[in-house]
Amino acid sequence: MKVAVLSGKGGTGKTLVSVNLASVAKESLYIDCDVEEPNGHLFFKPKNYASESIAVKIPISDEKLCSGCRKCVEFCKFNALAFIINKLIVFENVCHSCGGCILLCPEHAFREKDKPIGQVQYGVSENVTVMTGVLNPGELSGVPIIKKLLQDIVNGPELIMIDCPPGSACIVMESIKDADYCILVAEPTLFGVHNLNLVYELVKLFKKPHGVILNKCVEGENPAEKFCIEKDIKVIGQIPFDSALGTLNSNAQISVRENKKYHDLFSSILQVVTQEGSHETVTNP
Amino acid sequence: MKVAIPVDDKSMSTSVSQSFGRTPYYLIYDTDSKESVFLDNSAIASQGGAGIKAAQTIVDSNINAIITPQCGENAAEVLKTANIKLYKTINFSVQDNICALNDGKLPVLEDIHPGFHGHGGN
Ligand code: SF4
Ligand code: SF4
Numbered sequence: 292m293k294v295a296v297l298s299g300k301g302g303t304g305k306t307l308v309s310v311n312l313a314s315v316a317k318e319s320l321y322i323d324c325d326v327e328e329p330n331g332h333l334f335f336k337p338k339n340y341a342s343e344s345i346a347v348k349i350p351i352s353d354e355k356l357c358s359g360c361r362k363c364v365e366f367c368k369f370n371a372l373a374f375i376i377n378k379l380i381v382f383e384n385v386c387h388s389c390g391g392c393i394l395l396c397p398e399h400a401f402r403e404k405d406k407p408i409g410q411v412q413y414g415v416s417e418n419v420t421v422m423t424g425v426l427n428p429g430e431l432s433g434v435p436i437i438k439k440l441l442q443d444i445v446n447g448p449e450l451i452m453i454d455c456p457p458g459s460a461c462i463v464m465e466s467i468k469d470a471d472y473c474i475l476v477a478e479p480t481l482f483g484v485h486n487l488n489l490v491y492e493l494v495k496l497f498k499k500p501h502g503v504i505l506n507k508c509v510e511g512e513n514p515a516e517k518f519c520i521e522k523d524i525k526v527i528g529q530i531p532f533d534s535a536l537g538t539l540n541s542n543a544q545i546s547v548r549e550n551k552k553y554h555d556l557f558s559s560i561l562q563v564v565t566q567e568g569s570h571e572t573v574t575n576p
Numbered sequence: 577m578k579v580a581i582p583v584d585d586k587s588m589s590t591s592v593s594q595s596f597g598r599t600p601y602y603l604i605y606d607t608d609s610k611e612s613v614f615l616d617n618s619a620i621a622s623q624g625g626a627g628i629k630a631a632q633t634i635v636d637s638n639i640n641a642i643i644t645p646q647c648g649e650n651a652a653e654v655l656k657t658a659n660i661k662l663y664k665t666i667n668f669s670v671q672d673n674i675c676a677l678n679d680g681k682l683p684v685l686e687d688i689h690p691g692f693h694g695h696g697g698n
Contacts, residue, residue, distance in 0.1 A: 364632065369623065369624050369625050370619070370622055370624060370625025370626065370629040371625055371628070372628075373629075373631065373632045373654045374632070375632070375635055375654055375657045375658045376658055378657075380653070380654065380657065382625065382628055382653075384650070385624060385625045385628065385650065429690075
């Protein structure tokens, strides 16, 4: 079962949830799709590390073949091309690798070259296989890296945890596309509700079965919980705001591996997730 | 010499626009004939790469220099490749900047800012 973990912004506990649920399972695969700031590996400290470079195709034009017709410059809707003093310039940092100019050029003046944009890293941490996507700083889009991460998991273990990028942009859509179940992590504040609503709208749009984990819970009113009741969203777990958990987390330790109390907490959440994810069509038509 | 200044309006009393790539118009001023014309900036509606497209338009209009408060690195690359000089505005008055240019008192634009590509647009 593929379980995606989302939140409207960073720092809500998305990685805490993903890492601990992955660790509490008998065997699992943890995939860090938060490619701009992957930090799951800081907790797992995976061994048997391997990595693979990910590249996109960028056009380069051959000066000798180019007639200067400028059809490509007019065509590129990202304005990645300019024609200056008889020479075509390709702006790699603006090009979206759509390949259009290459097809269109009447002189077949373009070739493709690989431009590395990041990596996929592999490792093992006890019962968890860890895959991490890393996008080089300044790159336009991590989508090719997410695609690579998710295409490799056909024969994965029973549980696959997908730690999504924060927000609800297209890179998040790419991350949840094949998920069987989505967990939305929410903080107990009004701002938290706003962020929760962002990802809630997204999973509704994709018709994904989903549930909310309330993080940093304290005594008293929880606006995020109220939101869930109003919208009839199932709350599948509550993580208390306690200093022991905070300390484990800030020391980059995995709490279910250190403390029985948290082990029990996340086991019971995982149980609910497994149940909900397997009769998805019934609970969320 | 023909210079281009990004401006907010099609009038001589307009002020200098903050953005080179996303300005609505350019004032094209000819230092020899003292004539001015306005040029629409078609790049203003671009999703991305507005600076590149705008710079291409400037190059195609045979401009020799631009006067602008700032300029992105991609646009600057286009302009420099075409040997167009980059000057920095001294204030938001079109007249003041043209006078300063005529007196040879405009500073060269040094701070080229990195692009904001992909952070917001898509
Ligand atoms: S379409 Fe081809 S021939 Fe025309 S300007 Fe572009 S690269 Fe040159
Ligand atoms: S591949 Fe697409 S985005 Fe890149 S330069 Fe060609 S047309 Fe523009």
